[in-house]
Amino acid sequence: MEPRPWWRLPPFWEGVLRWYGTILFSPRPLPGALVALATLGNPDWGVCGLLCALLTWGFGRFLEFPAVELDSGIYGCNGILFGLFVGSHFSSPPLLALACLGGSFLVCLLTRGFTNSVGALLKLPACSYPFVVATIVFSAFARSQEAAWGVELIKPFSYQTSFLAAYLARPFHLTAGEQAVRELFWFGSSLGAIFFQKAGWSCLLVGIALFTSSRALLALAVTGFAAMRAVCLLLPFAVPGQEVALGFNAVLIAIGVGGAFLVPGRRTLGLMVLCQAVAVPVGLGLAALGSRTGAEFTALPFNLLVSGALLMLQGRSFDAKPHLPALAFTTPEEAFAHYRRYQDRMFLRAVALPVFGSWQIVQGFDGPETHQEQWRFGLDLAAVDEAGRRFRTTGVTLDDYYAFGAVIRSPADGTVAEVWDQVPDNPVGEMNLKSPWGNYVLIYSAGIYLGLYHLKQGSVVVVPGQSVNFGTPVGRGGNSGRSALPHLHFQIQAMGWAGAANLPFLLTDTVLHGPDGEVFRPFSRPESGAVVSEIEAGDELRPLFLPANGETWRLRVTEGQEVRTVDWAFHYTLHGNVVMVENREDEAEYRLSTRSLEMVRFPRRTGSPLHLFALAVADLPFHFREGLSWTTTLYGRSASTLFRWKRRLLAVLFGDIFSLDYRKECLEHREDAAGGETVYRIVAGFPHRHTRGWWKDASLSLELPLRGFRRLEWRRGGQTLLVAERIAVEGQG
Structure with missing residues (x-):
């Protein structure tokens, strides 16, 4: 085992830094270290945050929660946020001790309870619900006791420094540059407000942490904040004093919906902007409710909008956009690159050509003749020679055509589900509309059916229930059914009867023959007019x-x-x-x-x-x-x-x-x-x-x-x- 470098922290403390990074949806220690430094804008608050995080994690360890759960960071990050709230709002040592000890246990209880109930049943992330609920409980408790006993338990707190408040209090007579600076101040204050920080250097550190974690997340944060400000400008009234509270929720919604929980894309971006439009009235409504009850709802708009968006997107088709990622990614860039590279293979079945030699796709997906509506994803294949001709001599008889009598094989491993071999082949130029699918073989393979249609009468050599492998001959090309010229109709379908609605698919391991020569494609979408063949296996390389x-x-x-x-x-x-x-x-x-x-x-x-x-x-x-x-x-x-x-x-x-x-x-x-x-x-x-x-x-x-x-x-x-x-x-x- 190699010695640990001198600059590496022990594994436990690296895990603690990851707790801080988890608040910004980053599992890396470096952004976590920057966030931890940012929480020291007020050292007492930062220490309180670390203490509550350790207590929350310690309670879980004491109760023998699964190590994977404890190491995920969800307990620690909620403990950090609650500790920062306690440190910034309470000054009485006895009350501070009670809030740290009892509140940390409440956060631990809520995190485990949420994970085992809503998280398990509805597949929702816990986000910062435990912190938000614990904050509501303790803030409402303190305010109610203040009203009952006439004592001050919660010290005055504002997300803005006195300098920033004085600058932002000038709503009129601002130049365009001053307005831009004001928006920049609000954005920076919103970043710091996630951690109850006001100091400029703390806000800057949070921005740097977000940048080092993921540039895409920082870009999303800026976009989400701008969308929130645009919504505020559309309101027929001003929202003085609420800009920063709305801002940090906007930032969290942007990085949560825009990239952390969904694969980034245009629809994801649109959904994030729609969530911002809803978050503004939700945030203002909760602020009004808080002024009456004394409860502080902090990041509740973020939690509600993220949970609502994820619930709304469940139960759709597997390939529906925006995509809910099937794998865990460390950054939105990784998720975006992975889905761009593999999305066709993730959502479409890839099969080999069911033929030998060079064949032209005479009608592909959405073909103008017959590939429409529920049959839009079919392929019509015709064998061609090196010159691209479909027939040898005049093309008057069936035997002139290269496709007629050509061996048709199984494109995948599977089981023969159904065959039909009794339809006569049509003379050239004629069609049989009574039996439009002609002779065919249906092969069941991994949950779908592979349909091979218009086969030659009497050529089918497999029977239902027979197991076939990739390459097993099943029949020969013909001109039966709705076919005027010999060709093979190939499709993938979900149902096991002839002519069922078909599904899109990919061709794998093909060579495209065109003006640029022979081009190998490991995976490709079929293109009408293309001449394709299978790449042969190479045992030497x-x-x-x-x-x-x-x-x-x-x-x-x-x-x-x-x-x-x-x-x-x-x-x-x-x-x-x-x-x-x-x-x-x-x-x-x-x-x-x-x-x-x-x-x-x-x-x-x-x-x-x-x-x-x-x-x-x-x-x-x-x-x-x-x-x-x-x-x-x-x-x-x-x-x-x-x-x-x-x-x-x-x-x-x-x-x-x-x-x-x-x-x-x-x-x-x-x-x-x-x-x-x-x-x-x-x-x-x-x-x-x-x-x-x-x-x-x-x-x-x-x-x-x-x-x-x-x-x-x-x-x-x-x-x-x-x-x-x-x-x-x-x-x-």
Whole structure:
């Protein structure tokens, strides 16, 4: 075990910092440390917040709550907020001690109760409900006792400093610049008010914490605050004294609805703005209620709006937008990049082509002829030759057509659900409207049905109940049913009868034949008019990317005049993915599908040998043939590092939310006539208009003999920038 660096805190105190970060929806210690410092704007309040957090966590530990729950930060963050409230509102030592001890236990009780009831049944996050309820209870208790006994228990509290109050008290005769400064002051005060802080440096630290946590969250906070202010300006009356209270709720709603609990997007942004419109009257109404009852409702508008939005979005279709994330992400940028990269595969079934050879999609999704309404997601496929012709000679007879009699196979593993093989094939140009679906095979696979229609009469070779694998022949192409020319109608459907309404899907492991040559697509939406074929399996290249667990490659890296050695160590995850570690500093992760390599995680160090290798092999097809090209799309931070300065600046301001495409091509040559060794080469270029100049002019070349990776070269113009050569392999099985 490696020793802990001197600057690292013990695990428990790192967890405490995460409690502070959780208030801003960040699980990282650094934003938590900044927030913890911000709470020391008034040291007594900050200490009180930490004390209540430790008490809340300690009560849970004493009662043996699950460790995962306690470590999640929900107990600690609610304890911190309640302690800050107590420290800022109570000055009597006995009452302060009672509030800290009893209130912390109440927060612990409410957190556990909410998690086991509303959280478990309605799948709602606890947010800061425990803190809000405990605050209402203790503030109402103190105010009622003040009225009954004529004593002062709660000291006067305002979210604004005297300087800020004096500045903001000038509603008239402000220039445009002064109005902008006033709005900036209100926004900064709103950030500090989340933690009951007024000092300018505390508000600034909260803003920095939000920025270091996620630039997207900070951008959302600004947008949400601006939306709240716009709503206030539409009101026929002023809201003096409520700007900051409305502001910190607006900030929390913006980062909660806009990015923490939902996947960011246009609809998510629209929903967040609508929540701001509702939060203003809710906040003003609760403020009026609080003035009568003495209760302080603090962040209740935020909690109500977030819970209401999440409840409203439950029970929709799986792919409905805004998306409720199915996985846990540390930042909105990660969620956005993940859904942009995988959303088609998450929401659509991906299947292989049910045919061999090259076929043209003569009618795709939303086709103008018959693919409308409930049948909009069907494919009509016709076999073609190299010239794109559907028939051999005149096309007058059925046998002239390449699709007629062509083998039709199962596109996935499954069970045959239903077959029909009794409809005669139509002469060319005629259709059978009485039996429009003709002869067909329905295959049940993982909850859906795969429909293969217009098959040749008497060609079906499977029976209901028979298990089939991907590639199992099921029949031959025909011209039965509503089919004037031989073709295959292929669709995915939810119901198990012929002609049921169909569902959208993706094609996997296909080669698109077009004016740009052969283009490999691991996953693609079918396009009308496209000529596609299946990429063949490649048994030669796949083993090159299956190193032994613990294997290490030693590379000699030449960069300019510098020559050094680099080690790449390999290990496997529980999911079977391969992780490459460069000198124990940086990592890349990939998975092998049946026909290609998918890069799951790119290295963080731009331009390192491992980073260049990952760029070169991403989406590599194992069937390697000269001239085959493909495009890889980078998302998030992997893309931002390659952008020009303008796009990088936008990424700094709004987060890593952009993507970048780059093209690669396969080349094959023999190294020497004597040895006859086949060397596969990959050449990658970065012609994207937003790519940095020195990346746009650069190219990557990767050499892969059948003995394994040999050489990687990074060139720009006629200059070689970096060469990495494998010189040794250790730990090989």
